[in-house]
Amino acid sequence: MRKLTLSVIIIALNEEKNIEQCLRSVSWADEIVVVVDDRTTDGTVEISQKYTENVYQRRFDGYGKQKQFALTHTTGEWVLNLDADERVTGELRREIEEKIQRKEYDGYHLYFQEVYLGKPLVFRKIGGSERLFKRGKGTFTDADIHERVRVQGRIGLISIPIQHHSAPTVTKIVEKFNHYTTLDAKALRDAGATFSYMKLFLSPPYTFFERFILHRGYEDGFRGFIYAAFAAFYHFLKHLKMWELERNDVSVSSKR
Helix, strand or coil: CCCCCEEEEEEECCCCCCHHHHHHHCCCCCEEEEEEECCCCCCHHHHHHCCCCCEEEECCCCHHHHHHHHHHCCCCCEEEEEECCEECCHHHHHHHHHHHHHCCCCEEEEEEEEEECCEECCCCCEEEEEEEEECCCEEECCCCCCCCEEECCCEEECCCCEEEEEECCHHHHHHHHHHHHHHHHHHHHHCCCCCCHHHHHHHHHHHHHHHHHHCCHHHHHHHHHHHHHHHHHHHHHHHHHHHHHHHHHHHHHHHC
16 A cells, blocks of 8 residues: 555535635645534535545534544644645645655644735735644644644744635624634633733734734735734734623622
8 A cells, every 4th residue: 555645634614615725725635634513514525525535524622622533534644734714835835745755854834824805915924833744743732722733853844834815805804703702712711811901902002013014014005904903803802802701700600
């Protein structure tokens, strides 16, 4: 049996508008494993099955656990972790293939390039995490949001970013913000963080400055302004939801 070099894992929930382009961008990989949330009601499963036989439906119990499940079904020497709204360009494919042939590291950090409201932002490298790693060297955290891979060994860097198509419309941005800020606020509270007026009022303007000035959002014109403004609003909403959670906790305690 031919030894598989690269497995790609993807998790998805109602992603029929994204999943095909994601799968097409990694159709060159030796193996693709897709785990679909069992609440999915659109054509995600059928589209995925056109590209791989390794399609599983599973009850969602956290992003980290969902991806760890996908990881256990891979057989390749290397694993690339993607989300359904992400794409691997030809440039990135070539660098990935080059890096895994060298075998200098046990995992690689990849950045993102935001494709925002239909067009890539000027600032190419944002955030990122260890997305490519040797199978057996990496495991996912159990986090409900912002899950990461813990890689045992040396971490290298890949220079070409993953394209992230997270914001096709303003409506989609608002929908995702409402979902993810709720998860973020709960995760922070579970980690022992408390609501802070200072963070509520200072974090948003700093975030706007970082995205619009330091990340050169101004070069994208009005789209850059929207990107920076929404990033700032995300932090405001996250901290406001922390305030709401604490207020509800006090209200419940006072009724006992």
